Amino acid sequence: MTLRIGYVREHFSSPLLQFADEDSGKTFTLVECPSGTGQLISRLTNDEIDVAIALTDPLISGIAKGSTAYKLVGSYVTTPLNWAVITGKNSKYNSIADLHNTTMGVSRLGSGSQTMAYVMALQQGWPTGDLQFKINNDIRGLVDSVNDDTTSAFMWEWFTTKPFRDAGEVRFIGSVPTPWPSWLIAAHPVRASSDALKRFLSKLTTYVRAFDSEENRKTANVEFIKYRFGYPEEDITAWLKTVGYPDDCAAIPTIxxxxxxxxxxxxxxxxxxxxxxxxxxxxxxxIVKLT
Known part of the structure; x- marks a missing residue:
């Protein structure tokens, strides 16, 4: 079978994109989900994709809340995700503390942008039952919402949103790293066959290991990300110093x-x-090996 792999087009996806370039659609096709993990979970539920490479917290919380559209099958990124806390260029908010009792922008309910707002509230000692959200679908909608004052702030990965900051469209007023490794792999329990999944994860592991090598981090990775995403070299180099990938994509630490x-x-x-x-x-x- 040809697997339909849902993903978010960000620099984290580089090993997957390198794999896809070589595979050329023979064993899997990529389905871009620009709204993030909430959209990935929705598409798994609606039979639009078979596999999702998505953020750890929304995947786990979705199952915890009763979703049967997917199970975890592997790991993708082993390091935390650094979430920038982002507000409008002319907004009155200047620190995370200023956001108490305001409306936060999120891409979708159940997305990483929402779960991390709860984590931020926990860290700040705010009552999480009082949190208010406005759905803005994608990064463009989120940027617009903090500038038209319909939301106070939103949370998104630091380097993905840095170009908006550099262009003067938004301001960063803090950051909240995830207290867990940031990306896992999930698959529909029936549509994605065990054999196809095992082949995909095994081959993905070879690309992840190559990308994670010290030599490629210095040269090939920088050029690939610069070409594919257009990020400044200094941002790419800074991000590569912070990110780690698993030795085996088909394993998840129980912890x-x-x-x-x-x-x-x-x-x-x-x-x-x-x-x-x-x-x-x-x-x-x-599929998965719990370690």
């Missing part, structure tokens, strides 16, 4: 699932069932 659930529960974003969560319910045990 990643447990600790993500713990933080999201403390933040008030999910509620554990009586007796707590069972990690086995979050993964496709035919």
């Amino acid at each position: 990643v699932i447990k600790e993500t659930l713990s933080v999201l529960e403390k933040a008030g974003f999910i509620t554990a069932p009586e007796g707590g969560f069972d990690v086995q319910q979050f993964v496709n045990t035919e």
Whole structure:
């Protein structure tokens, strides 16, 4: 079968894009999801994709809230994601503390932009039950919302949004790194066959390892990202110093699932069932190796 792989077109996707260039649609096709993980989960649910490479927290919280559209099958990025806290160029907000009791912009409900707002509130000691959100669909809608004052701020990955800051469209007033490794891989439990998934994850691992090599980080990675995304070389070099990839894309550390659930529960974003969560319910045990 040809897998439909949903992804977000960001610099993190570089190893996947290199794989896709060589595969040329023989074993999988890429489906871009510019609105982020909320859109990826929606497309998994609506039979528009079979596999999603998406943010850890929305994937795990979606299953915790009862979604049966996917199970976790692997890891993609092992380091935290640095979320910039972003406001309008002329807004009155100058620090994270100023955002208390305001309306935050999010791409979709259940997205990383929403779950991280709960994490930020937890860190600030704000009552998470009082959080208010406005859905703005994509990065363009989010930027517009902080400049027309319909939202106070939004959260998005630092380097992805830095060009908007550099162009003077927005301001950064803080950042909140994720307290977990940032990207996992999920797949529909029926549509994505075990054999096709195992082949995909095995081959993806070779591209991830190559991208993660010290030699490629110095030269080839910089040129690829510069060509594909147009980022300044200094930003690419700075990002490459912060990002890490797994040795095996078909493995997930058990502690990643447990600790993500713990933080999201403390933040008030999910509620554990009586007796707590069972990690086995979050993964496709035919595919993934829990370590």
